[in-house]
Amino acid sequence: MTDNSAVHSPNSALHAWQKLPWIAIVYFSFHLLRQIFGQLIYLIPALLIGYSRLMENLPLTAAAGGVLLLVVVFISWLKFHFYRYRFSDDHLQIRSGVISKTHLDLPFHRIHNVKLEQPLFYRPGNHTCVLLDTAGSSKDEAKIFALPMQQALSLKSAILQQATTPTVEISADNHQPGNPSDTDEEVELNRRSIGDLIIHGVTSNRIWIFLGGLAPFFDNLFDWFADTLSTSGFDIQALLDPSHQPLWRVTLTLLTLVVTFVLLLTLFSVLGAIISFYGYRLSRLHDRYICRSGLFTRHEVSMKRSRLQMIVRRQDWLDRLIGRINLKLEQFNGNIEQGQATVMNNKIIVPSITHGECEALLKDIYADNQLNHIHYQAIDRRFLLRNMMYVGVLHSAVAILVSPQITAMLLTLLSLLVSCSLIYLRWKRWGFALDDHYVYIRKGLFGVDYYSFALSKIQQSKFRQSLWMKPYHLCSVTLVLACGGQSIPYINSHHGRQLINQGLFEVEAAKASWM
Amino acid sequence: MHSEHFTNRQLTTLPDIDALTFSPLSPWYAKLNLLLNLSLFLFLLLITLVLTWQQWFSLPTLITSNLDNARFFLTLTAAVLPPYWYAADKRKGYALREHDLSYRSGLLFISTVTQPVLRIQHVELKRGPIERRAGLASLQVFSAGGAMHTFAIPGLPLATAKGIRRFILEHKDIVEND
Numbered sequence: 001m002t003d004n005s006a007v008h009s010p011n012s013a014l015h016a017w018q019k020l021p022w023i024a025i026v027y028f029s030f031h032l033l034r035q036i037f038g039q040l041i042y043l044i045p046a047l048l049i050g051y052s053r054l055m056e057n058l059p060l061t062a063a064a065g066g067v068l069l070l071v072v073v074f075i076s077w078l079k080f081h082f083y084r085y086r087f088s089d090d091h092l093q094i095r096s097g098v099i100s101k102t103h104l105d106l107p108f109h110r111i112h113n114v115k116l117e118q119p120l121f122y123r124p125g126n127h128t129c130v131l132l133d134t135a136g137s138s139k140d141e142a143k144i145f146a147l148p149m150q151q152a153l154s155l156k157s158a159i160l161q162q163a164t165t166p167t168v169e170i171s172a173d174n175h176q177p178g179n180p181s182d183t184d185e186e187v188e189l190n191r192r193s194i195g196d197l198i199i200h201g202v203t204s205n206r207i208w209i210f211l212g213g214l215a216p217f218f219d220n221l222f223d224w225f226a227d228t229l230s231t232s233g234f235d236i237q238a239l240l241d242p243s244h245q246p247l248w249r250v251t252l253t254l255l256t257l258v259v260t261f262v263l264l265l266t267l268f269s270v271l272g273a274i275i276s277f278y279g280y281r282l283s284r285l286h287d288r289y290i291c292r293s294g295l296f297t298r299h300e301v302s303m304k305r306s307r308l309q310m311i312v313r314r315q316d317w318l319d320r321l322i323g324r325i326n327l328k329l330e331q332f333n334g335n336i337e338q339g340q341a342t343v344m345n346n347k348i349i350v351p352s353i354t355h356g357e358c359e360a361l362l363k364d365i366y367a368d369n370q371l372n373h374i375h376y377q378a379i380d381r382r383f384l385l386r387n388m389m390y391v392g393v394l395h396s397a398v399a400i401l402v403s404p405q406i407t408a409m410l411l412t413l414l415s416l417l418v419s420c421s422l423i424y425l426r427w428k429r430w431g432f433a434l435d436d437h438y439v440y441i442r443k444g445l446f447g448v449d450y451y452s453f454a455l456s457k458i459q460q461s462k463f464r465q466s467l468w469m470k471p472y473h474l475c476s477v478t479l480v481l482a483c484g485g486q487s488i489p490y491i492n493s494h495h496g497r498q499l500i501n502q503g504l505f506e507v508e509a510a511k512a513s514w515m
Numbered sequence: 516m517h518s519e520h521f522t523n524r525q526l527t528t529l530p531d532i533d534a535l536t537f538s539p540l541s542p543w544y545a546k547l548n549l550l551l552n553l554s555l556f557l558f559l560l561l562i563t564l565v566l567t568w569q570q571w572f573s574l575p576t577l578i579t580s581n582l583d584n585a586r587f588f589l590t591l592t593a594a595v596l597p598p599y600w601y602a603a604d605k606r607k608g609y610a611l612r613e614h615d616l617s618y619r620s621g622l623l624f625i626s627t628v629t630q631p632v633l634r635i636q637h638v639e640l641k642r643g644p645i646e647r648r649a650g651l652a653s654l655q656v657f658s659a660g661g662a663m664h665t666f667a668i669p670g671l672p673l674a675t676a677k678g679i680r681r682f683i684l685e686h687k688d689i690v691e692n693d
Contacts, residue, residue: 461628462626504615
C-alpha cells in the first residue's frame with residue numbers, strides 16, 4: 001500500500017536537517033488565528049457593546065485587523081523558519097522554538113500512535129500533518145506540521161513496523177483464537193454512508209446542551225426573531241396572544257415554532273456529523289485499526305489492538321428506538337494529565353452502526369468478549385434508597401421554605417417525583433459482570449452504555465466502603481485504566497474483592513502489558 | 516531494607532486484598548497534622564479578635580455584627596474537625612506486597628487504593644519544610660491512569676519512604692519495562 005523506501009533505505013537526504021514545506025506557514029497561521037479567536041470568546045460581550053463604535057470607525061477596524069493578520073503571518077514565518085526535523089533509521093529529531101528552543105529526540109519504538117491530519121488547504125499540494133503520540137504525557141507529543149503525503153505514509157509505515165517488531169506482549173488480545181490479520185493489505189471493517197451519518201446527526205443531537213447554553217440570551221433571541229418575522233409580514237406576538245387568537249391557533253403556532261427550531265438544530269447536528277465523519281472508513285492492517293474520516297480536515301487515527309484500553313457501546317434513547325449503536329474504542333489518553341479537551345483525537349468512534357455490524361466489529365477486536373451476551377448483575381437496592389433519601393431531604397427542606405404557597409409545593413413535589421424516577425432509571429441500568437479476562441459494566445439513564453475492558457489493562461484499583469455499607473457487605477469499586485477510571489457502586493463486597501483480586505492477579509502474575 | 520528481603524515468586528493463587536496487613540504511618544504525622552490544623556483554627560479565631568478590637572478602620576456592619584457568630588462557628592468546627600482528622604490520620608496505613616503497594620485511608624469512608632508495581636510510571640518523594648524538620652516524607656505514586664488517580668502516602672519516616680521508592684525502582688517489573 002505504501003512505499004517504505006523513503007525511510008527504510010539509508011537515505012542521506014532524510015538524515016540531514018529538513019525544513020518544512022512553505023505551506024506549513026498557512027498551518028501555523030491558521031492555528032494561531034484559531035487560538036486568538038478562541039480567546040476572543042471571552043471578549044464577545046465587550047465586542048457586542050462596542051460593535052457600533054467599531055462600525056463607525058470601519059477603516060481603523062480594518063487596519064487593526066490587517067496589522068493583526070500581518071503579525072500572525074510574521075510569527076508563523078518565525079515558527080516555520082526555526083523548525084527543523086530529521087530522521088535517522090529509528091529516531092526522529094525535532095528542533096523548534098523561536099525564543100524558547102526545544103530539541104525533541106524521539107525513538108520510533110516509543111511512538112504508540114501515528115495520526116495524519118489533512119486540512120482543506122493541504123489538499124491541493126497533497127500535504128499532511130503528522131502527529132506522533134508517545135506513551136508519556138502529551139508534552140512528549142511530536143508534530144511534523146507539513147509533509148508530502150507520500151513521505152508521511154512512508155514514515156508512518158516505518159514507525160509502525162518498528163513498533164510492531166519488538167512486541168512480545170501478553171495482553172488480552174492474545175487470549176483470542178487469532179484474527180486473519182497477516183496480510184499486508186488493509187482489511188476494510190466498516191464504512192459509513194451519508195444516510196448513516198444523517199442518522200448519527202439526528203440521534204446524537206445535543207439540542208438540550210445547546211439550549212442550556214443559549215438560556216441567558218432567550219429574551220434577546222426572541223425579540224430578534226419577532227422583529228425579523230414582523231419585517232417579513234408576520235406579527236408573531238399577535239399570533240401568540242391568546243386574547244386575540246383562538247387557543248388552537250396559538251397552540252399550533254407555538255408547536256410549529258418549536259418543531260422548526262428543533263429541526264433547525266437537528267440540521268446543524270447532521271451537518272456536524274457529516275463534517276466529522278464524511279467518508280468514514282474503518283480498516284485493519286495486521287493488528288492495527290485505522291479510522292479515516294472528515295469532510296474538510298481529513299483525520300486518520302490508528303490504534304494498535306494491544307493499545308486499546310476499553311470498548312464502549314453507547315446507545316441513547318433514540319438509538320435504542322431505531323436500533324443503532326455508537327461503538328467507541330478508547331486508548332491511552334495522555335492528555336488527561338494536562339486536562340486538555342483533545343480526548344476525541346485518541347478515540348476511534350464508529351458512529352451509528354447496526355447490531356450486526358457491532359457484533360462483527362467486537363468479534364474482530366476481542367473474539368472472546370461477551371459484551372453483548374453476558375448476564376449483568378444489578379447493583380444493590382441501597383443505592384436507590386440512599387440517593388432517594390438525599391433527594392427527599394433536600395426537597396423536604398425546600399418544601400418547608402415554600403410551605404404556604406401551594407403552587408410552589410406542587411412544583412417541589414413534581415421535582416421530587418422526576419428526581420426519584422431518574423434515580424430509579426440510573427439504578428435499573430447499573431450492572432456489572434466479570435469473566436476470565438474481561439470486566440463488563442452497564443450504565444446509563446435514558447440510554448444504555450456498555451463498557452468492557454480487559455483485566456490486564458487495569459492500572460490501579462480502589463475499594464471503598466463506608467461504615468454504613470459494611471454491615472450489609474457492600475462496597476464501591478473503582479478500576480483505573482489508562483483512559484480513565486470506571487466505578488461500580490453498591491456491589492456485594494465479596495464481588496468487589498473478586499473484581500480487584502482477579503484484576504491484580506491478571507496484571508501481576510501474567511505481567512500483561514497495557515500498551 | 517525492603518529490597519534486602521526482595522523475592523519474586525511467581526504468583527499462582529489469587530491473593531486477597533482483604534488479607535492485607537497495613538503498616539501505620541509515623542506517629543509524628545497525625546500529631547503534627549493535629550497541631551497544624553489547630554493552629555489554623557487558632558489563627559482564624561485571632562483574626563476575628565483582631566477585627567473586633569482594632570481601631571484603625573471601620574468595618575461594614577455585616578462583618579462586625581457577625582464576628583461573634585464566626586467565632587462560635589470556628590470554635591465548634593475546631594472542636595469537631597481536627598479531632599476527626601486526627602483519628603482518620605491514625606487509621607491511615609500502607610501495605611507493600613511483592614507486586615503491589617496499597618494505601619488505606621478514611622475513618623467513616625474507608626478507601627484502599629492498590630497500585631501494581633508493574634503499572635507504576637514513576638515515584639516521587641516530597642518533603643515540605645515541616646516534614647523535613649520532622650524527618651518525614653510523602654511518597655507520590657504515578658500511574659498511566661492520569662493525575663486524577665495519582666496517590667500519595669504521607670507521613671512516612673524518610674528511611675521507609677526511601678526504602679519503598681528503592682523497592683519500586685529496583686523491582687524486576689519496572690527494570691524490565693525500562
